[in-house]
Amino acid sequence: MRAFLFPGQGSQSVGMGKALADASAVAREVFGEVDEALGQHLFRLMIEGPEDDLKLTENAQPAIMANALAVFLVLTQDGGVDLEKAVQFVAGHSLGEYSALAAAGTFDLATTARLLKLRGQAMQRAVPVGEGAMAALLGADLDLAQRIAATAAEGEVCEVANDNDPSQVVISGHKGAIDRAIALAKDMGAKRALALPVSAPFHCSLMQPAADAMAEALCMVDLATPAVSLYANVTAAATADPDTIRDQLVQQVTGMVRWRESIANMTAEGVSEFVELGGKVLGPMVKRISPEAKVVSVVTIEDIEAIAKELA
Template sequence: MRAYIFPGQGAQFTGMGKELYERSGEAKELFEKANDILGFRITDIMFEGTAEQLKETKVTQPAVFLHSVILAKTLGETFRPDMVAGHSLGEFSALVAAGALTFEDGLKLVSQRALAMQKACEITPSTMAAVLGLEDKVVEDVCNSVEGIVVAANYNCPGQLVISGETSAVERACEALKAAGAKRALILPVGGAFHSPMMEPAREELAEAIAKTAFSKPVCPVYQNVPATAVTDPEEIKANLIIQLTAPVKWTQSVQNMIADGATQFIEVGPGNVLQGLVKKINKDAETSAAE
């Protein structure tokens, strides 16, 4: 069974999507439609912009989404997913590719999500940190023992967890995690504490936008970040998308459940190959490839 997986923020690179734009009339049309919807030429930044410009909030999330979704749409008949999943932002790409959301609505929601997250980041100094070499339970226990808000945010693969919260609490947790035996506990260069209670203002804003958006039943199950299980009911999908901003990304658990449900091939759709690497760390026997 084929599982198509869609990357999140951080996968962007200068030149992303350019070759797709140049080789496919359908891709070009969708990229131009995206420029109109967003009100600025995001394609100019994706194709020719600097790493700094690509890191701008209003650019990063829509850019990764567009690269993934447009690539999926140009795969034509070969795109026959038995299941899909996306890492954080990638969940929106997965939902559009699986027909639960239209291209236009998906792009508008991703753009609103990015701006709402940016605003939430500006309220309180907050950050994220990568923790390597500890069991999930140890990381969770340390976070619970530290003063202030700090939580497990991304379960990426066994031995690789990202924590998120108030800057001072994350710093304290990093010291405690190193003392507990972590190989590394490293503050990440991110704008704020994604997938933590610090994103509550963004969650409220996104909830309003999602409530006004029409969702359909996807063509295959979507393994969402919040439950890490197969979901097909549109109302359930909407509820999980809203919770996702303040809840952890259960990527390890999602991949394990996809394999348990019959996934044999994982095809990454979009920029980079980070998810293929994570899948291999979760299950070394899984077959991985990139969509082309």
């Protein structure tokens, strides 16, 4: 069994998508459609920068999705790969869940781009710049991360945001609480704690205004049943019910990304191969969760041609 995976924020880089667009008309159409849907020259920003503008949440989220969907559609349209025959599940890390749903046909490309633009803007507005922060706890499992967060909170928000793999958990919340967590993490048993260069504290209760905005937006959108089941971030379980998916996308804004459990549960269901489309971020996490799994990262036209021969 096989699953397609789609990366989240942090996987963006200036130049992303250029070589693929040069090689494929399908990719060029994807980037053009996203530009048109957003009314901005996002693809130009992706290939030329500046990096600081690309890193802005409202730009990074649709850009990462556009790049991943370009890879997916080149694979399926040019490469002749049938999603339903190739994989049993799709999953995405945070915003990557929208990419996964677009690949599975729940949203069309333009709708996905507009939802992610709104999601990025709403997340940025939810907490004034400088009031929130995030940190990665290395050499810490979920239990230790939760204890560190609880100790550091002192009445402020300090919560686990991403349970990425057995050795990397991300916490999120008020800047003071995150600073305290970084200071005490090593003494409590973590190998290292690193402040993350983010502009807002994602996936914690401070994001409730953004969750409310997404609830309102998603109520206005029709969701089709995905062609294959989605492994959802907030439950680490598979679903193909559109109403359930809608609710989970809202919960995801404030909820923990249960990535470690998602991969472990897919592995337990018999998935032995994970294919990351549009990035090389998730593969190493997967190997730390399921060392026996086969992991393939598909980014370039050469990567696409190689995996298409295997899957078509």
